[in-house]
Amino acid sequence: MKKRPLKFSIMITTVALAAMLTGVWLAATYRENDSRAMLLPDQVMTLFPDPRPLTAFALTDHQNRVFDLASLKGKWSFLFFGFTHCPDICPTTLAILARARDNIAKDAVGAEDIQLVFISVDPNRDTANKLKQYVAHFHTTLLGVTGDDAQIGNLAGQLGAAYQVSIAPGMENYPVYHTAAVFLVDPQARYHAVFTPPLDAEVIRKRFKVLRELEGAKAT
């Protein structure tokens, strides 16, 4: 029998040991995060392992009521940034969110602890009255929210929601750019997850169902 060089044997042993240790470590990590792991491999929903608490902001809803940090507490909030002069992506997303909410409402737990929030980044054109007409079309529970640039920027910044309003003097239809993602804030007002397009109502319902069960189990 040919004897293997010592150096080579040491190398093989090291690699084998490292692989074993990695396996043990992975298994332990997986067990520890077992319940969360089932939500991780997903292209639709990105879940944050350490949900980030949001800080104070002040906006106004379509009924001229204050919409602030307290408005996010005690409910799961699905937030979408857009504007009413948006013909494609905004109505599409809001229709999907409305359908997702209706589908969630059919589950045993219901949808009483869910709020849908449309945040207009175009307060120049989207007055409370305009928002009122707009949101009612999609869902009776949909909130239309806006405010001054600084406060919209405050909340958008906390969620990493990019937007850009290019108002030009005398221009009636100025371009507005905004993220198409839907942000999920948990009942402790923490930024918990983000849904990225293409969105689907049933997929949102399924992912949310698992997430809410996991969080509910943690709380008790």
Add this chain to the structure above:
Amino acid sequence: MIWRHPVFAGLTLALTLITAASEEVGVSVRDAWVRETPPGVAMMAGYMALRNNTSQSQVLVAASSPGFETVMIHRTIVKDGMTGMVHASQIELTPSASLIFTPGGYHLMLMNPKRTLRAGDRVDINLEFRSGLRLPVSFEVRK
């Protein structure tokens, strides 16, 4: 002789007309719809599936409608993590190619409807091609 028979002559005429009609159609459209919008909203979007049945490229250059002040061919794009719209001045459909106008992609931007459109209504939009082909399409308003 059989080709003098009136039924045969009629059939021939019908076949000729059908052929002429499908050549004229050239580009076919299906599933044409417009999303119903909330009251007071002046911006709507039209979607459809186009197919070029001719052996030449067909270039969509414009669209117009008696139902709207302005119709533009737009595309939703993602730039720096933000979505926005760009005007598409023309779209080429190579022979046998299909192109789908769909939410989040190409759409007809329909500005200032002349009347309130409700789900179930229909609205005509004319598609104009560089070849001179003009295709009237009936769009259904949907929720």
